[in-house]
Amino acid sequence: MDRFIPLLFAGFSTGAVYALVASGIVLVHKASGAVNFAQGDLLTLGAFVYLAFTGAMPPMAAVGLTIVVLFLAGGAIERIVFVPLRDQPRLTVAVATFGIALAIQAGLTVWQGSDPQSVPSAFGHGSVDVFGTPLPVLSLWTILITAIVFAGMYALFQFTQIGRMVRALAADREVAVLYGVPASGLNFLTFGLSGALAALGGVLLGPSIAISPMMGFSIVLFVFAAVTIGGFDSMGGVAASAVVLGVAQQLLTGYVSSAYTNAYPFLVMLALLLVRPTGLARPIAAERF
Amino acid sequence: MRVRNPGARHVVALVSLCGLAAAGCGHLGGGGGSDDTIDIGALVYQTGPLAQKGATNNLTMAADDINAAGGVDGRKIKIKFYDIGGLTPQQGRTAAQRALADKPDALIGPSVSAQTNAFLGLLPKAEVPLINVSAQRESDPGQPQGNPWTFRIYHRVDRMAEAISRVMAEQLKAKNVVVTHSTDDTSTHVKDDVVKDLKAKQVKVMKIASYTPEATDLTNAALATRGADAVVALGYPQPLGLMVKQMRANGIKSPIVFDPGAEAGVKLLSPSDLTNTSMVAACRPQATQGQDPVAKKFMDAYTSKYPGSYVNGYYYEAVQLIAQGMRNSKGEGGAKLREGLAAIKGFKGICGESSADADQNFIHDYKVVKLDGGKETLGGIVSGLTGAY
Structure with missing residues (x-):
């Protein structure tokens, strides 16, 4: 148990960060039908913006401001990249998101250099004893905050007028627009939310590792494994699959071999897809325009 | 100049090439710079x-x-x-x-x-x-x-490893040691030599924890160090920094000795994370400036x-x-x-x-750089390294 509980918590924490990034991908996919390959780099951008703000203000204020900035950045990406490409094939949009990713990486390298940097934590550091086992404080906060965020998003999309309109857009954009749903504003909102979620991932992940311009790229492939299993339209599905992958990655590393740490999420994905080819979530047949 | 005769064109080209070659070959056999x-x-x-x-x-x-x-x-x-x-x-x-x-x-x-x-x-x-x-x-x-x-x-790998194992055995008096390393070539070779030398010095190597240099979470390697008198940490700066953070975050306070790969990684750690850590390096003017x-x-x-x-x-x-x-x-x-x-x-x-030396290595004594509190101080000199053990 000395190793099991810390590995389990590390898995939940890793999975929580995957879930935050994955939920941004799902939001963008729901709003536009496009797959956003830049979501991991938005996480990196969030970590660097947070680092810049922590030099001028208390960490908690920096967290808040970073989320606002990345919300606006997400919205700006929608206006600058997605709106002009709305009528283009999805592959074109997907390639454009790769372009955004590269632009963010290059911009961060020019701005902050390529050396890894340390980021202060807004949520404490060190360990806390849980049932006699020392666990990282930051991991516990990461799990708690992610759970709260997902509960909040569930409430937003299930019980508010805005949420219903976003879901209507996701189900059938043309009909929703005919019914007077303000598609343009809601698209901005969902892209902004995806940016804010990436920001949160960045401020939670950054302090536990060293941040560098390539940080987001290194985890986004795991995130896509989670989205593939969970379904591009299911927030709950990706949350569950992200946590499953995070926990599996930690436990397999701890109890099988550390040589395949980076391979485990994909092996788990393949195994799950063999058993359930449609993924964990119920597939939705819908076409967006 | 317009050259009508194709044969003449070849001659001109040949002469040009010879001229260029002569200009570029002022010095043969290295040292082609100007006399100034x-x-x-x-x-x-x-x-x-x-x-x-x-x-x-x-x-x-x-x-x-x-x-x-x-x-x-x-x-x-x-x-x-x-x-x-x-x-x-x-x-x-x-x-x-x-x-x-x-x-x-x-x-x-x-x-x-x-x-x-x-x-x-x-x-x-x-x-x-x-x-x-x-x-x-x-x-x-x-x-x-x-x-x-x-x-x-x-560094030559064997001497670096010898310096690390001597710090573990002679300075820290460690009896039970865990060696962690990333799976890149140099870290793996240093690990092999450190383990060999620690065993020769009657120091028990409890575990060897390896991880890929690209790993973004090293909880497993960090947990493997639990119970050790001291830890040898070898690898690239970013994963080394990550591992120390995760050791400390999991409540593991054992002394850590880094190889020089940690130079840049040290900057990624907070002063409290660096408590009880040191690094061996052949060249560290940051630490030796107080004496040299x-x-x-x-x-x-x-x-x-x-x-x-x-x-x-x-x-x-x-x-x-x-x-x-x-x-x-x-x-x-x-x-x-x-x-x-x-x-x-x-x-x-x-x-x-x-x-x-006879093998054209520029041999330095190794400096033990103490990193406690994030401030570098000279913690001793390891001299007389032979790489023979």
């Missing part, structure tokens, strides 16, 4: 995510300092940078080929041993000595037994000229050693410069005293 300058080709990463601004600054400052003091017997040091651009062996070879085409007196770099090994075969023909700044094993082709044109200023006036003078000048820039004393000293080799060779390049470099004994540089 000593030309050094620096193979460093200048662009992209690997860009080594600190290496560039150290090299530039070394040349500036020598030139400000009148140069080497009146000749100025001129450094030309060749961007490697990436980590593949081919990129290292391409950069070296570009550098050698310019016929330098000497080369410095690169810091990745596989890239160094990729172009060593070019040196004998070019007759250009290389100051090798990559870590290598005694059996690697970068060793001078296989190639007399290489000199190494950076040469290191002190360098640090004052460097931090004033390049505030905040990464200090890499190996690059600075590499230029100084080439200048000394040139003094020994009375200004001759090629084979004479090689002999001049091999003749260096008791050179007092910013890394301390160094001498070229």
Whole structure:
């Protein structure tokens, strides 16, 4: 148990960060039908913006401001990249998101250099004893905050007028627009939310590792494994699959071999897809325009 | 000029080529720089995510300092940078080929041993000595037994490992040790030698925890260190920093000894994470400046000229050693410069005293750099390293 509980918590924490990034991908996919390959780099951008703000203000204020900035950045990406490409094939949009990713990486390298940097934590550091086992404080906060965020998003999309309109857009954009749903504003909102979620991932992940311009790229492939299993339209599905992958990655590393740490999420994905080819979530047949 | 006769056109081309060749071949057999300058080709990463601004600054400052003091017997040091651009062996070879085409007196770099090994075969023909700044094993082709044109200023793996195991056994008096390492070549080889030497010193190696250099979570490796008297941590800076963070976050406070790969990783850790940690390094003017006036003078000048820039004393000293080799060779390049470099004994540089051994390693004593509280202090000197155990 000395190793099991810390590995389990590390898995939940890793999975929580995957879930935050994955939920941004799902939001963008729901709003536009496009797959956003830049979501991991938005996480990196969030970590660097947070680092810049922590030099001028208390960490908690920096967290808040970073989320606002990345919300606006997400919205700006929608206006600058997605709106002009709305009528283009999805592959074109997907390639454009790769372009955004590269632009963010290059911009961060020019701005902050390529050396890894340390980021202060807004949520404490060190360990806390849980049932006699020392666990990282930051991991516990990461799990708690992610759970709260997902509960909040569930409430937003299930019980508010805005949420219903976003879901209507996701189900059938043309009909929703005919019914007077303000598609343009809601698209901005969902892209902004995806940016804010990436920001949160960045401020939670950054302090536990060293941040560098390539940080987001290194985890986004795991995130896509989670989205593939969970379904591009299911927030709950990706949350569950992200946590499953995070926990599996930690436990397999701890109890099988550390040589395949980076391979485990994909092996788990393949195994799950063999058993359930449609993924964990119920597939939705819908076409967006 | 319009040439009507095709035959004449060939003659003109041939004459032009001969002229160009003659202009480019003023010096044969290395040392193609002008008589006014000593030309050094620096193979460093200048662009992209690997860009080594600190290496560039150290090299530039070394040349500036020598030139400000009148140069080497009146000749100025001129450094030309060749961007490697990436980590593949081919990129290292391409950069070296570009550098050698310019016929330098000497080369410095690169810091990745596989890239160094990729172009060593070019040196004998070019007759250009290389100051090798990559870590290598005694059996690697970068060793001078296989190639007399290489000199190494950076660590030889066996001596680095010996320094680490001596710190564990003699300073920390550790009885039970965990060795962690990333799975890159150098860290794996150092691990092999550390384990071998610890066993020879009757120190028990409880566990060996390995991880990939790209890992973004090292909880497993961190947990493996629980219960150890002390931990040896080997690897690239970013994963090393990550592992220490995760050890501390999981409540593991054991002393940690790093290899020099941790130099940049130390910056990523908080003062509290660095409690009870130390690093062994052959060159660390940051730590030795309190005792060594040469290191002190360098640090004052460097931090004033390049505030905040990464200090890499190996690059600075590499230029100084080439200048000394040139003094020994009375200004001759090629084979004479090689002999001049091999003749260096008791050179007092910013890394301390160094001498070229029979294998053309510039041997330094190892410095134990204590990192407690994030402040570097000299925690002792490990001397008399042989690599034989």
